[in-house]
């Protein structure tokens with residue numbers, strides 16, 4: 001199926017130095033030196049964000065020496081390593097960004113940590129909670145920064161919604177509706193490595209975009225999902241001549257530990273929807289809604305006098321104002337949010353503690369929810385989230 005041929009086996013490269021090479025400390029002089037693993041869509045996004053955040057992107061590795069060379073040329077990166085093992089062993093790299101298909105994440109991120117590198121690893125952090133937990137423990141033992149790009153946290157208006165909920169202005173949270181809709185896998189002829197569980201993992205739509213939704217929900221609410229009941233649907237039995245073993249859609253009913261109830265709906269077969277991530281929270285006094293496709297506003301619902309609140313740095317809560325880096329009227333979007341995420345990762349590497357940095361622990365949370373959603377869809381029973 002598709003370009004699964006591009007997904008090379010991700011046997012963990014043997015680290016050359018345990019906990020040593022490339023370790024950054026406060027004595028570092030000059031910009032952080034970044035190595036990118038994976039030369040596809042996210043390899044480009046990470047490269048651009050790393051540069052915008054002031055780092056030097058020094059090397060890239062991908063599924064083969066040839067594909068690394070192509071990526072190096074396309075992205076203007078000086079060194080194309082012949083293998084990921086070679087990049088991870090490179091003493092001239094401080095932080096490794098893992099931008100490869102899902103099943104490779106655990107081995108590659110684990111090897112980078114073992115070699116003493118800080119790591120940014122794409123979501124889903126791993127394709128099982130056991131692997132994700134091992135990564136959380138490895139990062140903690142090594143004392144390295146280990147972050148997952150849950151990038152929607154970095155829209156200023158998400159921080160504004162979060163601050164309003166934390167300060168209680170919407171009242172007690174009663175209910176939440178979250179959805180993330182796309183259409184790029186609508187037709188039976190639409191194929192991608194994510195469709196095949198051997199490259200994408202046992203969950204497709206939920207792990208791919210539901211993980212963003214879960215993270216955003218828990219981040220904005222300051223609450224966690226306790227129990228889920230779900231159904232999934234696979235619309236096309238086969239794609240590109242191969243049997244499909246991952247879901248196109250997932251519908252979830254949930255309860256939070258804080259006592260709210262809600263629903264999540266995730267689909268990659270919703271015509272006309274591109275990246276329609278919407279989070280709609282109802283409290284006892286107000287509602288608040290954020291939509292990723294219109295990230296410069298939030299809607300505040302009231303029984304009387306609902307309003308659309310636009311980003312206005314002077315009027316934002318401090319954490320939202322911090323991320324509001326251009327004057328209102330110059331729209332901020334996904335690319336800016338990604339740069340803000342990477343800037344905060346690098347600030348953490350340099351010893352700061354930026355508010356709301358998504359770490360491997362948050363990556364683990366999303367994997368655990370994904371497992372509970374799949375388990376519930378399988379046996380049609382409620383499942384607790386570990």
Ligand SMILES: NC(=O)c1ccc[n+]([C@@H]2O[C@H](COP(=O)([O-])OP(=O)(O)OC[C@H]3O[C@@H](n4cnc5c(N)ncnc54)[C@H](O)[C@@H]3O)[C@@H](O)[C@H]2O)c1
Pocket residue numbers: 006007008009010037038039040041042043061062063064067084099100101102104122123124149150151193208
């Ligand atoms: N945070 C976000 O907003 C966001 C958005 C899109 C994708 N993602 C995640 O980013 C990851 C990559 O997605 P993408 O859209 O860039 O995919 P892609 O197919 O465009 O690129 C994947 C790249 O990895 C390379 N590759 C495959 N196997 C490899 C291996 N074993 N070692 C080294 N390189 C290997 C491929 O050659 C390709 O260059 C996925 O895990 C996806 O879930 C995150």
